[in-house]
Amino acid sequence: MNIGIDEVYMQRCLDLAAKACITTIPNPMVGCVIVYNGRIIGEGFHTKQGSPHAEVHAIDSVKNKQLLKEATLYVNLEPCCHFGKTPPCTDLIIKHNIPHIVIGTLDVNPCVQNKGVERLKANCATVKVGVLENECKELNKRFFTFHTKKRPYIILKWAQSIDGYMDISPAKREENTSYWISNETLKLKVHQWRAQEKAIFVGANTILRDNPQLNVRYCSGENPTRMTLLNKQLYNNNFHFFDTKQSTLIFTTFQTENHDGIHYHVLNKTEDYDKQIMDELYALGYQSILIEGGKKTLERLIGKNLWDEARVLIGNRYFGEGLKAPTISLFPYKTETYDEDKVLYIKNLYS
DSSP states (O other): OOOOHHHHHHHHHHHHHGGGTTTTTTSOOOEEEEEETTEEEEEEEOOSTTSOOHHHHHHHHOSOGGGGGGOEEEEEEOOOOSOSSSOOHHHHHHHTTOOEEEEEEOOOSTTTTTHHHHHHHHTTOEEEEOTTHHHHHHHTHHHHHHHHHSSOEEEEEEEEETTSEEEEOGGGOOTTOOOOOSOHHHHHHHHHHHHHSSEEEOOHHHHHHHOOOOSOOSSSSOOOEEEEEESSOOOOTTSGGGSOSSOEEEEESSOOOOBTTEEEEEOOTTSOHHHHHHHHHHHHTOOEEEEOOOHHHHHHHHHTTOOSEEEEEEESOOOSSEEEOOOOSSOOSEEEEETTEEEEEEEOTTO
């Protein structure tokens, strides 16, 4: 791809937008740059839900507002044209007579969805759409998936040994020996991932076997909502899952009452459980979910093609025999190395 000046400024929009990471949810991450006579005279990004949008920050940062009448405004997502928690950005752009607008991608929110572009064009602005479009969609993949597929963006995550095992065989276990697969750097990485998603899901067997905390301990950030699916009552204060220290949602196939801050949602036994779960998460506004296992849960979602991305941690260990890890017949689009361990990133091209 030939890199032109529009791509350069759009990349700056993306860099600005990414600074907010997930603090804008349920709104998308947006950055805005204003250019006059070949130089940037204003820029900004949306910092959090309910605060002014990127276009507002960028316009406010321009010292000489008269220059706006001859400037070009770059933004990675179509400007909003409706009243939400803030006024429409299109109205502000029109108010300042900004003549040229370059947009990365159209908004998929039904409240906007090309209406912002139409409003700008109707008020004599020239509008260009589609600059670094794929990159713009990738930045807000959670937002786009939520609105187009009516479900959260689903990330599968697991760790495995070099020879493809999630756990070593009990027969090969030795006392006082750790069989943790990945290194300390990757442990921190996983907690950063948890802080980036609004929900985290594990199967009941993982709760019983591993007693995971499923929180954010090794970095700053909010704990995701813990979730699981139970076919029978499981409540024990010895399990971290029930410690009420963070939001917890349990999907069940039996009737039960909410208690101690734990919320239950009863599923219909005659319908697909996973679809019901994703439908409920969509209704509750969860834009993303990290699936941390176990093997049955991961393989079930892979088998149903109900996933968007997989992150596979490869620890520098050989187990020889044990619990085989899930397999995905797609090549990773990216590989990262952390000392002797690796992370494979795989996109679902067919979801």
